[in-house]
Amino acid sequence: DAKTTQPTSMDCAEGRAANLPCNHSTISGNEYVYWYRQIHSQGPQYIIHGLKNNETNEMASLIITEDRKSSTLILPHATLRDTAVYYCIVRVADRDDKIIFGKGTRLHILP
């Protein structure tokens, strides 16, 4: 079973920041938080990952709480092309490649 809990769906106005929450209260010390998104009928796209510190790249920012029991993915200026299902995943990233996907959050960007 997936070790994360995400809202089923969210709406965000175009041009605003989209903040997608994820709970992972049973995360272990050696587990990373990963985010992927899947645009309809395409393969999942890697967005960002982190262990303890907040991370930022050209796509998004990842904010991880100090106790690591939850995190938030931030898309700073959402566009219609950001409409997708967003998956939050926790995994031991330096071991095997198996990813256990949950149901994710379906993000709708509203014009």
Added chain:
Amino acid sequence: KAGVTQTPRYLIKTRGQQVTLSCSPISGHRSVSWYQQTPGQGLQFLFEYFSETQRNKGNFPGRFSGRQFSNSRSEMNVSTLELGDSALYLCASSLAPSGGVKTQYFGPGTRLLVL
């Protein structure tokens, strides 16, 4: 750098047939994983290959098999197809550095329809 490529992109088969799907990882990536995605079950892990060896396996029947070649390209095979095998089959590759963080990058998938 080219991404993960999968062939064919679309496939129609009938029950009882067998099918082979192909995946070419990102250049330099040595680990390949396969996933099945259906509306009912979501994304489910099938198996993972590294250096031509199956390293991990999901909870699928023996009709689902795979292999990896010395150039890291991988194939998966499904024998005696059932209607429920209709799905999007996704392949992912990672660099698999020793002791380092492994990030998987996915291909576009092969959509299989079983009639």
